[in-house]
Amino acid sequence: MGARRDGDPVADAAASWREADLPELTPARVNALRKAGFTAAKLERLAAKGRYQRGLVVSVLVCFTDAYPGTASVQDIARAGEAGRMITSRSAAEFEAALAEHGLTSRPKPGLRTAGEAPGQAQPVVHRPPVRDRRWWFAWSLVLFLALATTTGLASLDFGFGAVLGAVCLIAGWAPLVRRTAYRRVPAPRRIAVLYALAAVGFLVGSAGAADAVMLCFGQHGVGRVDSAMQETGTHGTVYTQCSVDQPDGSWAELRFGGACPGPEGTPVPMFYFAGGDDSTPWRPVPGTAGSVAPLVVLWGVGTLVGCGLLTRAALTP
Secondary structure, X not given: OOOOOOOOHHHHHHHHHHHOOOOOOOHXXXXXXXXXXXXXXXXXXXXXXXXXXXXXXXXXXXXXXXXXXXXXXXXXXXXXXHHHHHHOOOOHHHHHHHHHHOOOOOOOOOOOOOOOOOOOOOOOOOOEOOOOOHHHHHHHHHHHHHXXXXXXXXXXXXXXXXXXXXXXXXXXXXXXXHHHHHOOOOOXXXXXXXXXXXXXXXXXXXXXXXXXXXXXXXXXXXXXXEEEEEEEEOOOOOEEEEEEEEOOOOOEEEOOOOOOOOOOOOOEEEEEEOOOHHHOOOOOOEEOOHHHHHHHHHHHHXXXXXXXXXXXXXXXXX
16 A cells, blocks of 8 residues: 555545556546546545545546446446536536537437336447557456466366366456456456357367377477386276386386277387476377377367467457
């Protein structure tokens, strides 16, 4: 929390504004507020009085500036009117004129309604393009990083863990990163949610081929031999067969996926691998040739590119 300057109410109000994480009052925004009858100093003092008053100030910013992307609702207009009555001397007619300049009205218009509303219950809205500042790009960049880190990075080590954690990160990241950080308090448009959901599906589908893609791009290819097959117990008590191999460089490692070995002990196995085996790298060898792993690599590439493309589209969609 910032330090308060006792005896300086203007400085205290400005400090409260910053501490409440309210948007910066740029010259353009100050000018727009002045035209609507509000001064920056009075809004700062109002916001410093408490949480409820900060909500009134936010609604003023939603209605009369570009500080918050999205729409101004009936509630925002009502709260802006309450703030106007508290700190300005403008009449209701003057307030209505200021709203009209921004395509808003506090009076219901016949025939204008939103889904779920009965005729006559007006929902005046104005659509504004999102404010694409550093906070906006940070949020979307972090979403993209988490998606790639889990559905490609972790999934290349353990498909099940990476896919599940990727789904959790993408689902849980919607509210704090997109809704709160990128769009602030304004609900994201439905088309953004649809693009985000489709991008998540693309990333999750692509994660199935992450291990094959990493091994094909960065690993070596050679012919090893089957070492042995062991019965192991998974984290949920499931018993499965795990095949181990001698890699072409002479090191030992377990194959990337569980299941029976390709043949009895000593059977040649073409594989992609990292030198050193289990003792030097977390990436386990993948049996096969370039032709046999290509379909999964293509799946990873298409899914990841679709996910990245749709996320970028969502970030750039007004």
